Amino acid sequence: MPAVEQELPDHRLGSLASRRSLLAVWQALFFTPGTYEANPQHDAVWNRGAYLVEGLGHCMACHAERNRFGATRSGQNIAGDYVQGWYAPSFFSSREAGLQTWSQEKSAALLQHGKAGDAAVLGPMADIVYDSLQHLSDDDIHAMVSYLRSLPDTDIEPRRRPLRLSQARVDTMLDVGRQVYDRSCKDCHGRQGRGTEAAAALAGNRTVLMADPTNLVNTIRYGGYPPSTEGNPRPFGMPPFNDLSDAEIAAVATYIRQSWGNDAAPVATSHVRQDN
Incomplete structure (x- = not known):
């Protein structure tokens, strides 16, 4: 294709968001630099899964609610959040996206193939499986599942409370x-x-x-x-x-x-x- 000249458009960020210096303030409040340290209470498979989910996969970037400043909340009773108009459910509830009650094999099939029995991923998660998770090794998928299945299974407060109807x-x-x-x-x-x-x-x-x-x-x-x-x-x-x-x-x-x-x-x- 012949080259074309394309002028880059100006960004449309607001007056506060356009100030790069404010990023340092946000990082000071919500970002802690460091490297993953293995948890000695768990085996190497679990630690590999924790590293992939919490680190490289940054799964909680979608599946954990954010505060008013856009930082993800931490803890063991976290609701999900909204991504591209869809709800990314919480990993801390087997009634949402938690894998606590699923077998290792069914959980791995869902993450790697996007379908496991009568369960299937849709919306933005379908893109994650297609572009990323299906290309992981079996060992990495099973490590992620091992970690996710070990998370506490709690009752999550819904982000939207149902309206009362007569x-x-x-x-x-x-x-x-x-x-x-x-x-x-x-x-x-x-x-x-x-x-x-x-x-x-x-x-x-x-x-x-x-x-x-x-x-x-x-x-x-x-x-x-x-x-x-x-x-x-x-x-x-x-x-x-x-x-x-x-x-x-x-x-x-x-x-x-x-x-x-x-x-x-x-x-x-x-x-x-x-x-x-």
Whole structure:
């Protein structure tokens, strides 16, 4: 291709963010330089996993909430945070992204192939698996899993508290949601939400039951596309249903979260509108 002359545009940072000197202040407050030191209470595999997750992989950059200054919080009871409009769930809860109740093999398959049984990664995490994790060695993947499975399993306070809706309002949403589901979802996910070869089960699904319904709402609106990897070379994708109104998305999300034994809070239309 012939060379072109392209003038670099000026940055659009605000008056404070554009001052490089302020970075030194931020680093003094939130950054501690150093090298990883092995924890003698754990074996070499665990320490390798901790080094990869906390260091090279910087997984907590997405999966840990940030304070008002943009620094990630530390501790053992950390909620997740929002990335590109999706919710990166916490590793410290098996009801979110925690692997504490999963086997080593299933956990490794999800990280390396983007799919493990009826579980699959979507959204920004699909990019992480496609561009990065699938290229790691088996030893490194299993080391990361060993570390992640050892994290404490705690009850995480949801970043967004569910809104209180009257039972009459919920009943109306369930009726609308059932109609949307029968029209747009039933053929792939099944009448009883048990899934098919092409679609995940919705009954008992972790994403469906998560206190924060952001990822469920995004999957309905934008579709769900697992990465294509060696272990999942021809992934089934879910098409977007962006022709649905905010009210219809809230209704079908509520129906899914409260059917087939699922017992999660309803999704308000205002929540769907916030994520739009």
